[in-house]
Amino acid sequence: MSPTNRTVVVTGIGATTPLGGDAASTWEALVAGTSGVSLLEQDWAADLPVRIAAQIAVEPGEIIPRPQARKLDRSAQFALIAAQEAWKDAGFTAKAGVDSSMNPDRLGAVIASGIGGVTTLLDQYDVLKEKGVRRVSPHTVPMLMPNSPAANVGIELGARAGVHTPVSACASGAEAIGYAIEMIRTGRADVVVAGGTEAAIHPLPIAAFGNMMAMSKNNDDPQGASRPYDAGRDGFVLGEGAGVIVLESEEHAKARGARIYAEAVGQGISADAHHITQPEPSGNGIAHALQNLLDNTDLKPAEIVHVNAHATSTPQGDVAEIKALRKVFGDDADHMAISATKSMTGHLLGGAGGVETVASILALVKRTAPPTINLENLDPEVNADIVSGEARALPEGRIAALNDSFGFGGHNVVLAFRTV
Amino acid sequence: MAATQEEIVAGLAEIVNEIAGIPVEDVKLDKSFTDDLDVDSLSMVEVVVAAEERFDVKIPDEDVKNLKTVGDATEYILKHQA
Numbered sequence: 001m002s003p004t005n006r007t008v009v010v011t012g013i014g015a016t017t018p019l020g021g022d023a024a025s026t027w028e029a030l031v032a033g034t035s036g037v038s039l040l041e042q043d044w045a046a047d048l049p050v051r052i053a054a055q056i057a058v059e060p061g062e063i064i065p066r067p068q069a070r071k072l073d074r075s076a077q078f079a080l081i082a083a084q085e086a087w088k089d090a091g092f093t094a095k096a097g098v099d100s101s102m103n104p105d106r107l108g109a110v111i112a113s114g115i116g117g118v119t120t121l122l123d124q125y126d127v128l129k130e131k132g133v134r135r136v137s138p139h140t141v142p143m144l145m146p147n148s149p150a151a152n153v154g155i156e157l158g159a160r161a162g163v164h165t166p167v168s169a170c171a172s173g174a175e176a177i178g179y180a181i182e183m184i185r186t187g188r189a190d191v192v193v194a195g196g197t198e199a200a201i202h203p204l205p206i207a208a209f210g211n212m213m214a215m216s217k218n219n220d221d222p223q224g225a226s227r228p229y230d231a232g233r234d235g236f237v238l239g240e241g242a243g244v245i246v247l248e249s250e251e252h253a254k255a256r257g258a259r260i261y262a263e264a265v266g267q268g269i270s271a272d273a274h275h276i277t278q279p280e281p282s283g284n285g286i287a288h289a290l291q292n293l294l295d296n297t298d299l300k301p302a303e304i305v306h307v308n309a310h311a312t313s314t315p316q317g318d319v320a321e322i323k324a325l326r327k328v329f330g331d332d333a334d335h336m337a338i339s340a341t342k343s344m345t346g347h348l349l350g351g352a353g354g355v356e357t358v359a360s361i362l363a364l365v366k367r368t369a370p371p372t373i374n375l376e377n378l379d380p381e382v383n384a385d386i387v388s389g390e391a392r393a394l395p396e397g398r399i400a401a402l403n404d405s406f407g408f409g410g411h412n413v414v415l416a417f418r419t420v
Numbered sequence: 421m422a423a424t425q426e427e428i429v430a431g432l433a434e435i436v437n438e439i440a441g442i443p444v445e446d447v448k449l450d451k452s453f454t455d456d457l458d459v460d461s462l463s464m465v466e467v468v469v470a471a472e473e474r475f476d477v478k479i480p481d482e483d484v485k486n487l488k489t490v491g492d493a494t495e496y497i498l499k500h501q502a
Contacts, residue, residue: 067441067458134472138465 008184008264009420011253012090012246014082014195015358018239018345021058022085026345026355027362030370031391035223035344037237044203050210052222053201054239054346071139072152073117074199078242078351079149080156083111083193087157090191090246091258096158101256108161108192109154110180111244112172114350114407116146119202149197153244161189169407170312172196173243173353174415178267180247181415185266190252195244195354206238212277214314226347227374228311228318228340229382236312239346243354245361262361265400265416268293272410279317279406283324286404289412290328293402299416301332305394306369306401308360311340312347319381321404326383336402337369337394339387344373353405357415360403364419367394422501423475428494435470436490439463449491457490467493477501 015022018036019029029036036054045051060077061069069077096104120143128136142148147165154163162183166175173196180194209215216235218225226237253260270292272285279285293299307325311318318340325333341359348355363369368391375388400418407413423431433447440458453459459467464487468479471493477500479487487493 065441067439070439071463134469138462142462 004186006185006187007250008181008247009250009253010245010261010264010361010417011248011258012086013261013358013361014085014089015241015243015355016056016058016060016078016081017241017243017355018054018057023358023362027359030341030344030359031368033344033371033373033390035373036239037222037225037346039219039222048203048206048210050206050215050217051219052216052225052237053206054237055201056240071143073120073143073148075113075117075197076143076149076152078199078240079111079153079195079197079244082195082197082242082244082354083153083157086193086244086246090248091256095156102191104158104160106161106190107157107159108163108180108183108189109150109157109159110164110166110176110183110192110194111150111153112165112167112176112196112350113146113149113198114167114169114172115198115200115205117144117148118200118205120144122202122204153193157193159193168411168413169409170347170349170352171405171407171411171413172350174357174403174405174413175353175411177245177247177353177357177415178269178413181264181267184247184249191246191248193244193246195242195357196351197242197354198349198351199240200349201238201240209238216313224374226313226343228309228313228343228372229379229386230375231377231379233313233315233318235314236342236347239348240351241348241355242351243356243358245357260420262364262417263420265299265418266293266297267416268296268414270412272412274410277408279320280410281316281320283320283327285410286321286324286406286412287327289414290324293414293416294328297416299400299418301329303398303400303418304332304336304402305399306360306363307336307338308356308363308401308403309338309340310404310406312342317406319379322382322384333384336385337387337392338384339370340372341370343375353403353413356405357403360401361417363394364399364401364417367396368392369394423497425494425498428475428497429490431474432471432490432493435467435474439466447490449489449494451490452488453490471497475501
């Protein structure tokens with residue numbers, strides 16, 4: 001391998017989600033088909049047309065010491081928890097430099113969110129209006145800036161090779177991981193901590209997404225509200241949390257004797273250039289991203305046995321993705337077990353790509369595709385093998401999984417992982 | 421009624437505990453906010469605003485830079501409280 005085309009592997013995973021406070025508990029709940037959605041009991045939710053969300057299972061305040069937590073937006077708290085889990089899981093015992101197996105100059109951090117520190121911004125605006133200028137927190141700016149989760153993870157772990165925050169709405173988390181893969185492949189870093197985070201369960205984002213008619217209003221049945229591919233789906237359910245992985249050059253991982261979960265084969269990226277919120281309905285934009293993935297890597301369609309779909313439970317989006325998979329893979333799509341884990345986690349926006357990458361990697365490691373819950377009447381336009389009802393075993397041998405993420409703005413990001 | 425020196429130190433100790441997590445018994449007159457009590461320049465603004473409310477005193481931004489230790493802040497508050 002030339003230094004600019006190095007093999008990249010995954011050596012650590014971490015997550016904090018509506019299903020569990022770490023990757024292991026999240027995975028268990030996914031395989032069991034558990035919904036993380038519940039009714040919002042907060043007073044502020046009483047008058048909203050949408051009163052359901054997938055709230056975090058373990059409050060970050062139970063883990064991060066209070067003096068540190070009060071300087072971090074909730075999205076940065078989630079990111080820090082997931083990053084520390086992934087870092088430890090990768091076998092590092094302290095921050096880079098203190099742990100002598102990691103040179104800080106060769107460590108990067110790429111953590112994204114879709115909308116940044118939105119609750120900090122809105123809460124501090126309330127403080128400004130209700131209590132006056134003097135009471136606005138001096139920590140407001142470093143808390144609300146979208147690069148804050150990445151910067152805080154970088155500081156905590158000692159990442160000096162570069163800290164980045166790509167922003168592409170609901171594709172942000174996946175784009176961050178794609179960016180990290182390239183940092184390693186091209187030799188800018190040996191190890192990169194990468195993922196996505198989001199904390200937007202607040203009346204303003206819920207009112208705004210609700211007025212776009214993008215969200216499910218199924219307040220009477222919270223756990224049945226997120227139903228990708230079901231003919232009765234009526235929009236996504238907002239979720240919160242973070243998923244972070246440790247990516248590493250294969251040579252660096254082997255040199256320190258790290259456990260390798262999977263190879264990060266690469267990515268396919270495209271843009272629809274069609275509409276600011278609607279997906280290109282024929283799936284051409286997504287197909288372009290899938291084709292780029294095949295053209296830019298040695299991935300073979302026959303290896304792909306599992307797709308963690310973007311599938312947010314919106315009428316148009318779910319179908320466009322399936323059309324694209326058919327367009328690019330043809331009959332090969334028949335052997336791809338497709339899972340829509342948002343049926344359980346809700347839609348974590350910029351956190352989705354991170355959490356679903358963790359799920360995709362564990363699907364390969366455990367050779368198990370999680371179920372898509374709430375799928376009772378398959379939309380006739382969905383011509384694909386959806387894993388519904390119960391988890392399904394994946395085949396032996398060398399297998400690969402895709403994680404699709406698409407965002408408002410027409411951003412399409414497909415990541416590919418493969419067993420080693 | 422104006423606060424005594426003892427009451428001001430105790431009040432500052434509670435504020436520093438809330439903001440920086442330092443045990444109240446470690447907040448003493450000779451301690452530096454930055455070097456000893458983990459209060460950086462941003463958190464110092466929080467300490468000042470909380471002290472203003474608690475002791476009914478105004479501490480203009482240009483005076484904050486002179487408040488290096490708990491003793492400096494205590495003396496300032498004693499002198500300027502309403």
